Amino acid sequence: MRILIAEDSAILRDGLVALLQRRGHEVVGAVPDADALRAAYADLVGPGGAGAPDVVVVDIRMPPTFTDEGLRAAIELRAAHPGQGVLVFSQYVETQFASRLLADDARGLGYLLKDRVADVGEFLAALERIAGGQTVLDPEVVTQLMGASRGDDGLGRLTPREREVLELMAQGRSNGAIAEALFLSYGAVEKNVTSIFDKLDLPQDAADHRRVLAVLRYLRG
Amino acid sequence: MAATAPGQPSSTPPAPTEQSAPQATTPARLEPVGFFSGPFKRRTWSELLFLVCTLVTSSVGLAYFFFTIGAGAGFGVTVVGLYVGGSLVVGARMWGSLYRAEGRALLGVDVPAPVPFRRGRGFWGGMGRMLGDTAGWRALAFLFLSFVTNLVGAVFSLVFLAYGLGGLTYGIWYRWLPLQQADDGSWHRGAQYGPGWFVDTPARIWAQAGVGLLLLFLWPQIQRGFVHLTRLLIVNLLGPTQASLRVADLERSRGRTVEDADARLRRIERDLHDGTQARLVAVAMQLGEAKEQLAGASSGTESDDPTVADVLGLVTLAHDSTKEALTELREIARGIHPPVLDNGLAAALGTLAARSPVRTVVDVDPALSERDALAPAIEALAYYVVAELVTNAAKHAHGSTVWVLVEPAAAARPPAPGSTSPTHFVRIRVRDDGVGGAAVNLTDPRPGEGSGLAGLVERVRAVDGTLDVVSPAGAGTRVDVLLPTVVPGEK
Numbered sequence: 001m002r003i004l005i006a007e008d009s010a011i012l013r014d015g016l017v018a019l020l021q022r023r024g025h026e027v028v029g030a031v032p033d034a035d036a037l038r039a040a041y042a043d044l045v046g047p048g049g050a051g052a053p054d055v056v057v058v059d060i061r062m063p064p065t066f067t068d069e070g071l072r073a074a075i076e077l078r079a080a081h082p083g084q085g086v087l088v089f090s091q092y093v094e095t096q097f098a099s100r101l102l103a104d105d106a107r108g109l110g111y112l113l114k115d116r117v118a119d120v121g122e123f124l125a126a127l128e129r130i131a132g133g134q135t136v137l138d139p140e141v142v143t144q145l146m147g148a149s150r151g152d153d154g155l156g157r158l159t160p161r162e163r164e165v166l167e168l169m170a171q172g173r174s175n176g177a178i179a180e181a182l183f184l185s186y187g188a189v190e191k192n193v194t195s196i197f198d199k200l201d202l203p204q205d206a207a208d209h210r211r212v213l214a215v216l217r218y219l220r221g
Numbered sequence: 222m223a224a225t226a227p228g229q230p231s232s233t234p235p236a237p238t239e240q241s242a243p244q245a246t247t248p249a250r251l252e253p254v255g256f257f258s259g260p261f262k263r264r265t266w267s268e269l270l271f272l273v274c275t276l277v278t279s280s281v282g283l284a285y286f287f288f289t290i291g292a293g294a295g296f297g298v299t300v301v302g303l304y305v306g307g308s309l310v311v312g313a314r315m316w317g318s319l320y321r322a323e324g325r326a327l328l329g330v331d332v333p334a335p336v337p338f339r340r341g342r343g344f345w346g347g348m349g350r351m352l353g354d355t356a357g358w359r360a361l362a363f364l365f366l367s368f369v370t371n372l373v374g375a376v377f378s379l380v381f382l383a384y385g386l387g388g389l390t391y392g393i394w395y396r397w398l399p400l401q402q403a404d405d406g407s408w409h410r411g412a413q414y415g416p417g418w419f420v421d422t423p424a425r426i427w428a429q430a431g432v433g434l435l436l437l438f439l440w441p442q443i444q445r446g447f448v449h450l451t452r453l454l455i456v457n458l459l460g461p462t463q464a465s466l467r468v469a470d471l472e473r474s475r476g477r478t479v480e481d482a483d484a485r486l487r488r489i490e491r492d493l494h495d496g497t498q499a500r501l502v503a504v505a506m507q508l509g510e511a512k513e514q515l516a517g518a519s520s521g522t523e524s525d526d527p528t529v530a531d532v533l534g535l536v537t538l539a540h541d542s543t544k545e546a547l548t549e550l551r552e553i554a555r556g557i558h559p560p561v562l563d564n565g566l567a568a569a570l571g572t573l574a575a576r577s578p579v580r581t582v583v584d585v586d587p588a589l590s591e592r593d594a595l596a597p598a599i600e601a602l603a604y605y606v607v608a609e610l611v612t613n614a615a616k617h618a619h620g621s622t623v624w625v626l627v628e629p630a631a632a633a634r635p636p637a638p639g640s641t642s643p644t645h646f647v648r649i650r651v652r653d654d655g656v657g658g659a660a661v662n663l664t665d666p667r668p669g670e671g672s673g674l675a676g677l678v679e680r681v682r683a684v685d686g687t688l689d690v691v692s693p694a695g696a697g698t699r700v701d702v703l704l705p706t707v708v709p710g711e712k
Contacts, residue, residue: 066563
């Protein structure tokens with residue numbers, strides 16, 4: 001994969017570059033702030049989107065104001081180049097950031113805690129899923145969102161197993177991944193998913209990233 | 222005072238800080254008035270002008286003084302009439318302004334105005350405030366005392382001046398005096414200073430001129446003395462009291478402390494994030510890689526190399542510890558200063574609500590989401606207030622929901638006298654439907670335990686905020702916190 005990294009902490013940036021290169025990926029750029037990111041991206045991408053990296057990895061909190069520069073740059077990038085794989089990560093998960101990021105299209109989008117980088121295999125798998133157009137959400141995000149919509153009757157109607165499946169769906173996992181994670185058969189997962197969609201009155205949708213959006217919209221109320 | 226050039230302060234005590242509290246002492250930017258240079262100095266004539274003006278103003282001022290006493294007592298028979306007295310007392314401040322202005326223009330005394338009058342609330346509160354207005358009473362005292370000093374000073378000054386000028390120029394105008402007969406029958410034209418003693422010989426005329434000159438030189442000194450009395454009165458009675466100056470100074474210093482503490486916490490959190498947390502993530506990353514490589518190695522080779530498995534075990538432990546450390550550090554940093562607060566109170570409270578163990582509904586007025594609606598220190602304090610109250614509700618209320626409301630508000634009570642309090646506030650209301658019975662235990666604060674709410678009260682009071690708890694047993698709890706939108710004492 002070709003990966004562009006934007007991260008202000010030099011220690012982390014160098015660590016990521018080394019890690020990715022050791023695994024055989026190509027790091028096409030490693031920049032310390034949002035403006036440099038925009039410049040590097042513009043340099044890489046020719047007309048028609050040729051030469052775009054598979055995934056752009058962006059830290060949310062970067063100079064100069066250390067609030068949400070990275071997030072804004074990521075949203076801009078997606079608006080200009082829909083479908084560009086973007087992984088946004090941060091030390092903190094804030095519901096507001098998730099909402100802004102997933103406002104319209106969740107295809108090829110990810111939001112992870114920096115801590116997830118510590119599990120190297122999972123991190124790389126997440127990158128590949130994003131490059132493939134899927135959605136990846138940190139479990140912390142989902143927990144917060146489910147916490148925010150607590151007291152909703154709909155969620156109360158789900159069985160505990162269905163809640164687990166719902167959480168994993170909201171993280172952007174495919175049915176197969178859910179089956180693996182919960183040690184269920186593929187068929188059982190499908191049945192749970194159908195039941196969830198029925199109980200919560202959600203439109204059935206095969207594509208995983210659209211279903212993430214549907215679930216998230218439901219959770220946000 | 223006479224040693225320095227005009228206009229330069231010499232004996233003012235040094236200001237405590239660069240934005241010094243106004244000093245209630247006589248600034249010595251008065252022209253030095255020597256004996257021989259007296260009558261020619263501008264200051265002398267300014268003071269004369271002052272005394273002449275006060276011939277009118279002092280009289281009217283004295284009348285006001287007596288009117289206040291009389292009308293106040295008279296109307297005070299009816300309770301409502303006490304308002305008349307009160308208004309007159311407060312109205313005396315206007316005299317204070319007048320004399321301060323005159324002092325500034327003519328006497329070289331620059332005294333700042335006392336703390337402005339703030340209306341009390343309600344019938345008795347309002348009246349009490351007015352009748353008890355220290356600045357007003359001091360102004361009345363000034364009117365009474367300054368009448369004496371001004372009148373006497375004016376008389377002396379004018380007499381000396383008149384006699385001085387008259388004596389000096391006697392030689393010119395004595396010819397127009399009427400003829401008078403002495404006891405011995407001779408006719409004289411001149412001033413008479415005793416039976417038979419007339420000033421009409423050249424020697425005596427020159428003596429008279431000499432006396433006039435002397436008086437003319439004495440005049441500024443005499444005048445200076447009386448005017449200085451008035452100056453002292455102005456400084457001591459028409460300026461802010463030492464107490465109110467100290468209050469303003471303390472408030473400024475407290476405001477600075479609060480803001481410094483907040484800035485320091487933000488810096489710590491930023492350093493943690495940029496330094497420690499980033500480093501830990503890198504360490505975790507490297508440990509994770511090491512784990513995977515070792516796992517690959519140990520599964521590939523035969524088990525004749527148990528050390529690989531041991532090392533894998535150790536590295537796994539280290540990896541897990543590091544991940545836990547990351548989580549803990551994140552929570553600690555959030556406790557020091559939640560970083561999302563930089564995106565606004567609404568965002569921070571939204572996340573707080575989502576993470577709360579009990580269902581929490583947050584409603585933040587959009588007006589407060591503007592960039593500078595709240596000072597940063599106040600915003601942080603508001604966040605902690607809500608965090609603490611929601612935690613308390615989750616732990617003790619045993620209710621179903623917690624409602625959080627944050628909206629702009631007006632002051633609930635008039636601020637302390639002497640303070641420069643802000644006029645805009647923000648109200649934070651946290652309500653739950655639990656068992657109630659909460660109370661703020663300030664009398665016996667045990668450190669650490671049960672001191673959460675008491676500690677909150679102290680932090681709220683440090684910015685002149687208020688905290689009220691309404692918690693009937695069995696009927697839920699409601700806590701209202703009012704915070705100013707800026708830290709008092711800071712601009």
